[in-house]
Amino acid sequence: MKSRKNFVLVIFGASGSLAKHKIFPAIYKMIKREYEAKQYMVLGFARTHKTDEEFREEFRESLDLSETDNIQGVLKNIFYCSGDYSNKQDYKKLKKIIDGYEKNHFGANTKSVRCFYLAIPPVVFEQVVENIGLSGLKEDRAHIENRLIIEKPFGRDLVTAKALETVLMNYFKESEVYRIDHYLGKETVQNLLIFRFVNKFIEPLFNSRYISNVQITSAESVGVENRAGYFDHAGIVRDMIQPHVLQMLSLIAMERPTSFSAKAIKDEKVKVLNLIRPVSMNNDTINIVRAQYTSGVIRGHKVRSYREEEGIGVNSQTETYAALKFYIDNDRWFGIPFFVRAGKRMSKKSTVINIQFKDLPALQTFSKCTPIPSNILTIKIQPEESIFIKMFTKKSGTDFDIKPSQLTFFQSCDDCLDAYSRLINDALIGDNTLFIRYDEIDIAWQIVDPILLSFEKEKLPRLDYYASGSDGPARADIMLREAGYSWIDY
Ligand code: BG6
Numbered sequence: 418m419k420s421r422k423n424f425v426l427v428i429f430g431a432s433g434s435l436a437k438h439k440i441f442p443a444i445y446k447m448i449k450r451e452y453e454a455k456q457y458m459v460l461g462f463a464r465t466h467k468t469d470e471e472f473r474e475e476f477r478e479s480l481d482l483s484e485t486d487n488i489q490g491v492l493k494n495i496f497y498c499s500g501d502y503s504n505k506q507d508y509k510k511l512k513k514i515i516d517g518y519e520k521n522h523f524g525a526n527t528k529s530v531r532c533f534y535l536a537i538p539p540v541v542f543e544q545v546v547e548n549i550g551l552s553g554l555k556e557d558r559a560h561i562e563n564r565l566i567i568e569k570p571f572g573r574d575l576v577t578a579k580a581l582e583t584v585l586m587n588y589f590k591e592s593e594v595y596r597i598d599h600y601l602g603k604e605t606v607q608n609l610l611i612f613r614f615v616n617k618f619i620e621p622l623f624n625s626r627y628i629s630n631v632q633i634t635s636a637e638s639v640g641v642e643n644r645a646g647y648f649d650h651a652g653i654v655r656d657m658i659q660p661h662v663l664q665m666l667s668l669i670a671m672e673r674p675t676s677f678s679a680k681a682i683k684d685e686k687v688k689v690l691n692l693i694r695p696v697s698m699n700n701d702t703i704n705i706v707r708a709q710y711t712s713g714v715i716r717g718h719k720v721r722s723y724r725e726e727e728g729i730g731v732n733s734q735t736e737t738y739a740a741l742k743f744y745i746d747n748d749r750w751f752g753i754p755f756f757v758r759a760g761k762r763m764s765k766k767s768t769v770i771n772i773q774f775k776d777l778p779a780l781q782t783f784s785k786c787t788p789i790p791s792n793i794l795t796i797k798i799q800p801e802e803s804i805f806i807k808m809f810t811k812k813s814g815t816d817f818d819i820k821p822s823q824l825t826f827f828q829s830c831d832d833c834l835d836a837y838s839r840l841i842n843d844a845l846i847g848d849n850t851l852f853i854r855y856d857e858i859d860i861a862w863q864i865v866d867p868i869l870l871s872f873e874k875e876k877l878p879r880l881d882y883y884a885s886g887s888d889g890p891a892r893a894d895i896m897l898r899e900a901g902y903s904w905i906d907y
Pocket residue numbers: 569599637656657768
């Protein structure tokens with residue numbers, strides 16, 4: 418068990434929306450739960466000028482506090498420093514603040530952690546990493562452990578991801594780098610491994626003999642929000658499929674790791690991602706659908722189209738929805754389609770993996786109410802968390818009638834740390850199991866790069882449209898119908 422140490426956590430990009438919406442609340446929860454007995458400093462860094470007091474107020478406002486929360490103890494350890502990401506002197510200023518704090522609060526030679534969290538626009542990732550390295554902010558004294566948490570997007574294609582990785586490795590060791598994919602911090606995503614590999618009756622069924630298809634849906638009802646500048650240059654394939662969806666797919670499809678060690682799990686994830694067949698762009702069958710939302714109604718509210726959103730061009734071709742059909746070329750999954758889709762402004766927020774079992778035709782003679790629907794294993798990641806199997810049991814009575822039943826294996830844990838709190842805590846204690854190794858990112862870009870190139874250069878497949886509040890474009894339904902399937906509820 419790795420132990421908790423005193424820490425300094427520097428948040429680059431402390432004025433941004435990620436910091437306010439996700440990182441501050443996560444830090445607060447984590448400190449309350451794990452670090453109240455420790456010494457720590459949270460130091461925001463960004464371009465905007467503000468005082469410590471103003472920053473503390475922003476931090477406090479980002480929290481969903483109950484009346485009994487006593488936040489003063491935490492706030493006194495929160496500080497702010499304004500500066501320019503490109504100005505080396507500003508890093509020296511940061512270093513001085515941190516050195517002074519460590520000296521006064523941590524005690525000489527007590528083991529502690531310096532953690533740099535990059536919640537900044539990706540265009541400045543490299544510059545900030547270099548400046549952290551060159552300014553001596555990354556400390557080389559033996560009792561201080563350095564960590565770098567880096568947010569996605571890790572590059573915008575394979576070439577830029579490799580370039581970023583080279584810069585990281587110039588200044589940090591692999592064991593110091595924590596590439597975040599917050600989906601791995603979600604409780605049910607972690608449960609995938611345990612559920613699959615520890616239950617003896619599940620794993621033997623996970624193959625092409627019993628499974629007919631796998632569906633991964635990551636739907637959101639929100640639109641582009643205030644992130645037009647980033648999203649319009651990214652699109653949903655870069656934003657959701659390359660990182661989160663391929664991570665979920667690798668966990669569902671990977672072979673049993675030799676242990677639950679970080680290395681063994683990552684090795685197997687990379688192996689299975691390497692076996693994904695390149696998505697064919699031929700026009701005979703639909704393998705990819707890309708689409709953009711138009712105006713519509715979500716939970717009774719009218720919402721505007723993507724092109725009417727602030728900061729989005731009237732002719733934008735960026736996809737806000739994508740659905741893809743993947744195949745994995747190994748014995749276990751040969752011929753079994755993995756349908757994945759991600760979209761903004763869909764009818765609801767839901768992330769779910771549905772694994773549909775093959776029908777057994779002989780069974781159909783059993784029941785009056787033919788056809789008997791398929792068994793489906795559902796792994797619901799959010800908003801509720803649960804794992805259940807749609808099964809069938811006998812209706813009570815004299816006939817052999819069936820009724821749908823549900824076998825539920827797992828339900829959400831109210832007391833668990835949320836994804837971000839869990840991941841920041843793991844980084845501070847030095848556990849990188851739930852972070853991404855560079856080769857996972859590399860192979861994920863190899864999978865999506867040809868698709869993005871086709872979108873951007875060939876304009877193929879054509880851009881479809883779907884009404885906000887719907888379940889996506891009609892062509893995504895056709896893609897499944899052509900292959901003999903249909904989307905399962907998400
Ligand atoms: C982020 C994407 O990685 O994940 C966002 O950049 C998306 O566009 C978000 O909204 C979804 O995360 P969650 O945890 O709310 O499903």
